[in-house]
Amino acid sequence: MNLTRAHEGPLPDMSCGRRQSRASVRICRECTVQTRAFCAVLDDAALAQMERLHTICCLAGEESLFMEDDAAIAFFTVLKGALRLSKLLPDGRRQITGFVLPGEFIGLAAGEVYAHNADALMDTSLCRFSLTDLDRIGQENPELNSRLLAMTNSNLSLAQDHMLLLGRMNALEKTANFLCSLRTRVAAADQPIDPLVLPMCRADIADYLGLTIETVSRTLTRLKANNIISLPEHNLVRINDIAALTQLAEG
Amino acid sequence: MNLTRAHEGPLPDMSCGRRQSRASVRICRECTVQTRAFCAVLDDAALAQMERLHTICCLAGEESLFMEDDAAIAFFTVLKGALRLSKLLPDGRRQITGFVLPGEFIGLAAGEVYAHNADALMDTSLCRFSLTDLDRIGQENPELNSRLLAMTNSNLSLAQDHMLLLGRMNALEKTANFLCSLRTRVAAADQPIDPLVLPMCRADIADYLGLTIETVSRTLTRLKANNIISLPEHNLVRINDIAALTQLAEG
DNA sequence: CGGCCTATTGAATTTCTTCAAATAGTGTGG
DNA sequence: CCACACTATTTGAAGAAATTCAATAGGCCG
Known part of the structure; x- marks a missing residue:
């Protein structure tokens, strides 16, 4: 399933809110993963801005969030459920490079396109931002980029651990x-x-x-x-x- | 070899300068890797600051820059030569997770300590900053963190490619x-x-x-x-x- | 020239994979 | 509720790929 096909809209059972915000941070503050997510470092003003810009996406188990080489346009925090990240060889051999759990993010690409497939392991809900919005907020809130950098470094460290496992x-x-x-x-x-x-x-x-x-x-x-x-x-x-x-x- | 034992000081044959800077960016602008390195995005003011704070380190082939679990206190850009990053199992099995070439950096740890060993493949020279200095300059220059984030994402993408290789x-x-x-x-x-x-x-x-x-x-x-x-x-x-x-x- | 280190080559062994079959669990329709 | 089909998992046997152990070759330096 492609990004554009992901269900969007309010989630009845989600503590993390819906689009129509009143410049408050009530919805985000009630989000189950907010204290662990990348946005935990934002102040109320920035968070209110995020609250206005976010969208909720839902995926059923085995549905795809995006595929390798899709244009990288969005960034997601997992709220509930889990994602599987994988890469494929032309003949179908697959390597899963990691799993994304609630509070973790996915979608920062090194280039113009995503470098791996991202699929839901089970029913999964995500908090979505466009990368252009994220970039803009990052420029206005330097602590956001620091936070994303720290989380990405942590992912890199996990990747290195996994290379040791795979190779040795x-x-x-x-x-x-x-x-x-x-x-x-x-x-x-x-x-x-x-x-x-x-x-x-x-x-x-x-x-x-x-x-x-x-x-x-x-x-x-x-x-x-x-x-x-x-x-x-x-x-x-x-x-x-x-x-x-x-x-x-x-x- | 530990950080504290790395030779520091001027390098006769280095185009990238030495410590005593005159608040100009002459030395950095002459650096052979500056246009490719993380500092390429800095303006002259920030670059002048970097020039004041940097140190040059040299390693001979097979010398160690730092080891896994060493306190993470410094950040390096490779000017010349190459580094090998590796992780070890208790019984000595080793996985090399990557190589660091001129213009690339090393030393952003996910936590308080480095997650891998870094050794010189050959005679190697590095431009060193303390992580505290880097953090400070990052806060004052948001574009620096964006740049580090992009470069780290690129490393993560390489790591995922390598997982596919190792596993499949x-x-x-x-x-x-x-x-x-x-x-x-x-x-x-x-x-x-x-x-x-x-x-x-x-x-x-x-x-x-x-x-x-x-x-x-x-x-x-x-x-x-x-x-x-x-x-x-x-x-x-x-x-x-x-x-x-x-x-x-x-x- | 001899010693030392790295790389190559060979043979035997091990680990993991492949192919094949059996089992267990789940859901559907009668 | 049961029979059936479907899928995921387990188990077995044979085979292949890579490793291990052992020996040889090639460079480099004293």
């Missing part, structure tokens, strides 16, 4: 690392971690870790056989021995 | 991709590309591509056997069939 870890280490990282990230978002919910299917895990579906499945089975984890359901993991899992995850 | 390409594709990318980057810096000089050893190529030294060597031999490249010397590559190499490089 074996299947067991990759899988253990994935489970530990997911647990940490889910815990940081104050979500329950026991059991840990896997929001993506085996194919997504495989394409994230640079493995095949079968190898991911076998590796999870092996962790289960060693009593390090249990798999009560396909998308649920109980971590029985976090020390052992962490040990594996670090190589 | 085979040895032949990885090696072809490496040669094509190096060629493009060297050409962009107006350096000769025929023969193409490999500034790093096989071990570095292997750790960059997530392969072993032996596999890199075998793959280069294979490309040579197919007349796609020639290897006149260990560190020189002639690309005989750029179309075929590009074809392989794209998967």
Whole structure:
């Protein structure tokens, strides 16, 4: 699904508001992710401006937000749900480069076009700004660019960690690392971690870790056989021995 | 080698100046990389300030600029030479996450400490600023942060490309991709590309591509056997069939 | 010339993938 | 409510790719 086809408009169950703002920041201040999002550093005046300019988009699971080489015109903060970022080779091989969770942003491109695909893992809602609006507000509010720079650096650091995983870890280490990282990230978002919910299917895990579906499945089975984890359901993991899992995850 | 041990002071053969500035921008304007570096967007006033605050560091080949977990206190632009960025696993396995060429910067950390090692591939000189100075100038010159953000986004995009390579390409594709990318980057810096000089050893190529030294060597031999490249010397590559190499490089 | 380091080549082994089949879970329509 | 189909996941066996271990070749420097 293309940007232009994304549903736009008020969301009945969203705490983050709708377009018609009265130059107040009431709506943004009530937003569930505002304190973690890029806009957390803005003062009330700037936030009121953002509130006037934002749009809400919703995606159903597996819907696409944008694709590689689409013109980069918009910037999004995930409010609820999650996105999957991926790149493809011409023959269809796919590498998932990361997941975007609530409070995180997506859409700053290095050039005129996006460098990867962004799809919803599940029903997802986003707070959207045009890049031209964002640029303008950035010029008027230097702290915004500092904030975006810090968040982008943090993404770069995650990317470097993931390169180490992809290039130098074996299947067991990759899988253990994935489970530990997911647990940490889910815990940081104050979500329950026991059991840990896997929001993506085996194919997504495989394409994230640079493995095949079968190898991911076998590796999870092996962790289960060693009593390090249990798999009560396909998308649920109980971590029985976090020390052992962490040990594996670090190589 | 640690930051504090890096040689500092005037460089006889450097076009980019030394510490004692006279509030002019003469020295920076003569710098060989200034038009490509992050500071290219600064006006004369800001540049004069930078000129007062900068220091020149020199590293010999294989010397370390900083290590993972060192306190992040400084920011560097490569003037001449090249750096290698890497991360290590506890048992010594290494992943090279990128190379830093003249005009590019290094040192913006996501947190209090650096997230990777940075070592010189060869004799390298750098233009150094403390992060506190950089922050201050960034606050006074919003265009600086925009520029750093754009350059960081470009690094992130390269990192995502490299994840695709590490996770989903085979040895032949990885090696072809490496040669094509190096060629493009060297050409962009107006350096000769025929023969193409490999500034790093096989071990570095292997750790960059997530392969072993032996596999890199075998793959280069294979490309040579197919007349796609020639290897006149260990560190020189002639690309005989750029179309075929590009074809392989794209998967 | 000899030693040392890097790179190449060869053979055996391991890991992961590929191909194939079985199982489990989910939703639909009768 | 059950039979059926569909999909995702697991499991098994065979194969391929890359690694590991071992030996050789090529440069460079003293």
